[in-house]
């Protein structure tokens with residue numbers, strides 16, 4: 337059985353192991369922000385069978401990891417969960433029984449218009465749920481405001497608007513985030529089928545994790561959350577089943593570490609024992 341370890345044995349590390357067992361390394365109430373981008377139950381190939389469950393087994397597994405991970409959140413902690421329309425209704429209901437729902441965010445992946453489905457409307461968005469544990473949840477809107485462009489500022493130059501905080505500081509990003517999915521030509525792109533853009537994860541971290549706070553990602557994939565946390569001066573801890581993706585994470589963190597000369601922190605428990 338996995339037991340809670342000393343903080344330097346898990347903080348700022350990614351463990352190449354099953355998240356459900358692995359989260360037990362972390363003490364309850366230690367995490368400021370949980371970012372979960374689990375398999376969507378759509379049959380993707382992650383080099384394992386994690387996305388090949390039937391609907392009932394998928395929802396059962398979802399409840400299992402949620403109940404393992406949620407106790408790790410602080411009372412003022414938050415959860416962002418990536419889903420699609422297929423299972424977001426069931427999973428949002430499940431989460432509403434445990435937390436308070438704050439937002440449904442639509443990630444518009446900016447998929448270009450091409451042929452597409454002929455028996456339904458083409459689905460071009462992911463559904464993200466923002467849930468909190470308590471009413472005093474951390475939320476720093478100013479850290480993620482989007483600056484107005486010069487033209488808009490000029491158009492709002494009437495005396496009525498001069499000095500208005502929202503005009504100077506930028507606007508609320510709202511709940512539809514139009515950010516291109518990653519293509520080969522994007523410099524941050526890795527060889528992972530569902531890598532999320534840093535822009536999205538950094539926004540979540542800046543808004544919902546205090547400086548020097550801790551972000552937990554049970555499904556690290558290519559390591560976007562670890563990279564974003566480091567770039568935003570937050571701590572991270574995470575898990576990933578596929579050893580090739582663990583190497584990818586190690587590589588990405590290494591590239592950041594070269595700049596900061598810090599040690600890299602991907603752990604394969606089976607190699608360490």
Ligand SMILES: C[S@@+](CC[C@H](N)C(=O)[O-])C[C@H]1O[C@@H](n2cnc3c(N)ncnc32)[C@H](O)[C@@H]1O
Pocket residue numbers: 353354355356373374375376382384386528530531532533554555556557558559560561575576577578581
């Ligand atoms: C949707 S992807 C995450 C992508 C990630 N957000 C990124 O930006 O690269 C889900 C990942 O979860 C991993 N995974 C699936 N089941 C897991 C489990 N029980 N424990 C740890 N990782 C798991 C898969 O191998 C896959 O890489």
